[in-house]
Amino acid sequence: MIYCCQTKCCHFVFAGGTHQSAYPDCGKKRIRPATREECAAYFRQRTEALPPARRSG
Numbered sequence: 001m002i003y004c005c006q007t008k009c010c011h012f013v014f015a016g017g018t019h020q021s022a023y024p025d026c027g028k029k030r031i032r033p034a035t036r037e038e039c040a041a042y043f044r045q046r047t048e049a050l051p052p053a054r055r056s057g
């Protein structure tokens with residue numbers, strides 16, 4: 001499940017467990033489930049961070 005930290009100046013989108021209640025990095029408990037757009041941005045960022053897939057064969 002993807003969450004968004006609502007703490008001022010944080011707004012970090014992160015993947016957490018189903019019963020996640022706090023953002024472990026900043027320790028704040030003001031998190032909410034990320035919107036569909038935030039999820040998309042999250043996965044896009046992660047995909048871009050990866051090196052380009054190599055063709056096998």
Ligand SMILES: [Zn+2]
Pocket residue numbers: 005006007010011012023026027028
């Ligand atoms: Zn935070």
